[in-house]
Amino acid sequence: MALAQTGLGFWISFSLYLSAAVLALLLSRCPRAANVASHAASMAGAVVGAAASLLHLLAGPGRLVLADLVGTVPQLELKVVVDDLSAYFLLALSVLVFCVSLYSVSYLAPYAGKRNLPLFDALYALFVLSMGLVFTAGHAVFFLIAWEIMSVLSYFLVVFESEREENVRAGTIYLVMTAVGTAFLLTGILTLYANTGTFDLGAAAGLSPGARTVVFLSFLVGFGIKAGVVPLHVWLPYAHPAAPANVSALMSGIMVKTALYGMLRFVLVGLGVPDGWWGGALLILGLVTALTGVSHAYVESDMKRLLAYSTIENVGILVTGLGVAFLALSAGRPALASLALAATLFHAFNHAMFKGALFLGVGSVHHATHTRNLEDLGGLVRRMPATAVLLVGAALAASAMPPFNGFASEWMTFQALFQSLLLEKSGLGLLYVLAAAALALAGALAAATFLKLLGVGLLGRPRTPAAAEAHEAPLPERISGGLLVAFCLVLGLVPGAALRVLERPVLGLTGFSPSAVSTGWLGLDPSALSTSPVASGTYSPLLVAGGVAAFLLAALAAVRLIGGRFLVRRYGTWDCGFETIDARMQYSAMGFSKSFQIIFRFLFRPTRERRAEGEHLYHPDSIAYTVKSVSPFEKFLYEPLVAFVNALSQKAKSTIQTGSLRRYLAYILFALLGGLVYFLVA
């Protein structure tokens, strides 16, 4: 395994990403060739990167310094370090990038000639590279640089289709939030530096409790913004859908995980054993995030926004898992922490796979029908069978259905919660009960959300001509989605393999190997890690999969055998005077989740509008019914804030800067007087 010792693979991978960007720009005269060449290079980089990280995780030297250049500019140091944690995130990045780049080859082709496609490809490749550097930065300032570049590049990718006003708006919200997030990261990093005197990433000992709190809170807000933790999530449902589908897949699939990585790297590794309340805060934030995200996802009819909200839900699950791990560590239960962290890291990987597949599939639907609105779709399962199958698979994983990977990792999160509950003697136990209940609710709503996505979008009849004339996605798009769904299935069937990969990162973080959880490759049994007296549950995916398959087969056979006789039935009795079934008789996307919206009125605050056209009240020519709901965070937190800042700016302009020269002279005089008073006092 000499190769793993040198880190050559990471070098090759990064240089291939860079060359993808350069290739795209070099071939800019010929956009189609540039597109293919650039994404081919990215794919090659991803393959090498995946192999290198896998090798590193299984047989690598642990910590590997790839580069360390001390510049002449103060505080600037180019330091690239790969350790087990980095390698794990690089693995997720590489796998996703491979599929997304393959997808991009055909997905972006229609843009050729219309937009500056080579520039887009170059930005895309650099974006991938910047994420790779975020995961491997060994120096806090270099991390910040990679982070900033990643943010700015993703901004440009979000506003790529800038002719749409809402994309520009989404980009602006994103950029503002990102800038604020960076300010918090900067505060955290510099506070660390002021207390330790080094920018090197690693354990920072000897911080006062106050400094620890400042650092934790700064990183919580800074990374929380990027991850979309409620209430810092407002930008995410705008920005993720605004980008082209391949970028959405990367942003939702892996960019939000940079925040998880940051929390692990800076807080868990950096600050050591967490303070007790940190975990509690994370747990509560995570649950609020999961519930808020999923309930908004459920009522959303824009497919990509629905997926973006679902990303927020999954971030909530990740943060919850992180919170459980923090609590376990601060209570001195590293074994439990290792279970929770393994669940979290596993779920991060799984989410990258299924959310990537979902965004890619929805992107294909979007290109085929030119709409993202579920109300305009329907019946796609006939027109786009392959894409539909992929979406079903990915949606099953996202709704945490066994035997897919989403279930395996959520199950582990639940086990960690249950174990914490059993071990906890204090009032904190109630928190775990609530957490488990909230996660269960989130899971149920997620299932309903994806049922809605699939049921309204794929089944039934086309609601518009565009949906009726949809065409199947090109081959590369189907292959890339298929690969991701295959990953979801395989990881779900053999979670032991995932735990094997996870072993070293988690071991490094908690000192306990999570591999004891897996019984062989095929099952999960967390009792090995538990110190509680009560035996925990076990999960055997193959058994469950077999059961599900057997049940499905039996049901199918039953339908064939029993129902076959009644297949042809023509009745006119119960059709209420309508002769044929048409698209308008189907459940609409809004109708699907309407009751939920009404129950949780206080959250969504829907405003409805019913407009009838025609002379007769009871027989109008047409009725239009629309419901709008605004997120309470936007309505009560952000909009007032933005309005206040703008008003302040306007007010300042009209009262401070009146254009009156006398007033300006007075300011100078006041400044002078202030100075003289200071002179007397000082």
Added chain:
Amino acid sequence: MELLLWLVPIVALAVLALPLPRRVRHAVSLAETLATAAVATFATWTVLTQGTAAPAMPGNLFYLDAVSVILLDLVALVGLLTSLYTIGYVEEEIRRGSLDPKKVRALYLLIHGFLFTMVLTLTLRNLGGVWIAIEATTLASVFLVGFHNGKAALEAAWKYIILCSVGITLAMIGIVFLNSAAQGVLAEGTSLDWTALFARADSLDGSYLKFAFIFLLIGFGTKAGLAPMHNWLPDAHSQAPSPVSALLSGVLLNAAMYAILRTAAIVNRNLGSSLYTGRLLVGLGVLSVATAAVFLLTQKDYKRLLAYSSIEHMGLAAIGIGLFTPLSLFAAFYHMINHSLTKSLLFLSSGTVLQKTGTREIGRVGGLLKLLPVTGPVFLLGLVAIGGTPPFSLFASELALLTSVFQQKLYVLGAGIALLLALVFAGIIQALFRVFYPRPAAVAAARAGTAPAPAAPLVPGEPNRFGAVAVVVLLALILVTGVFLPSWLTKLIDAAQTILTGQGGG
């Protein structure tokens, strides 16, 4: 040899005063700035090897050390690139009919006179002389601000001269008290020489000094654009012809900051601590950054927006000078260098944008990336850079500055500045990125389904090829200095920092 810094502009001014064809004027202008740059390079070398450059002359007026030579190099560099830009700018203005060819002589005379006064500010030993030179910069540049003779331009010039004259008067009171502080300590003729003042700072009268510093700070601070004395700046910088805006924002503000720097060093040395000056400077600095952050948000004029950003960056430099630690001074110098280059890049590019589109209103400009194939992308990257985004140089200096704040355990101040910087960045980007999206008229027309407005469609292309070269050079410079500081520059900045803190013998 260094005296050529004075001689070259004087000769050039004399030549430019002659009736000459326009081409020759362009050539003389370029030659003057080239020669200045060459002499400045030589002077830099002298300072690097000998510590100071003070050629013998009657009165010993000339004095250069690391502090001033850094800023002098900026004047020379930005002056050179600006004069290159001006060639194309003038031709295009004449082509568009917005500049009377007869006024070219006046324009060049004023620009070079203005450059000369800045060189003087930075090369005089006597603080009284510095004061006179700064007043002269106002006089030379006020006609440049009002050069276009429009109502807005004249109003801007009017505000500029009134406010800056008041400021300079206050500064004069400060100079007088500075002189009093030196009474009985220094000989009659040298009582305002910086070298003498600084060398004997310990024995100067402290309360006079403290009193003088208030006046000097408010007075020169007016000229440096620190809030709340900044109100002339947005008008003046936005109304001036674009090459002049670049000089005003890029180098003139530094020259005013230079005077503050020198006096603060004397006071700090006398008091043995930087607390007295530091509180004032940091206070004004934070106020400037905050003011800029608030006013940036609702700007509709892109040149004004850039002007507000200058206030912000001067505020940051003031904070660095206020803290007066080795790292903070390093950061302040580094920041002034980076701001000079980045802001002149932006003002020069914005001048080309203005010539191309004919409007200063952000909402009426669009599609710049296509419209200006070189300047457009450079402008975009310049905006990203001015927001303090890596790998551009302002990121590195802002980081160094914030690090120095945190090093002093001023967490709240540091976090506050970081947040304000984020606000400023967001303000600039959200206001200005609109100019790169498709033209609003085209979008509106596409939405309404009608043909584009009948106004003549703009043809993509660079109106000012010289200018395009200048801004590309600047972009390369801010990219390089963001990741790599040549050792001579690090050495210079370190030397400047050592001179000011008086460590290492001063």
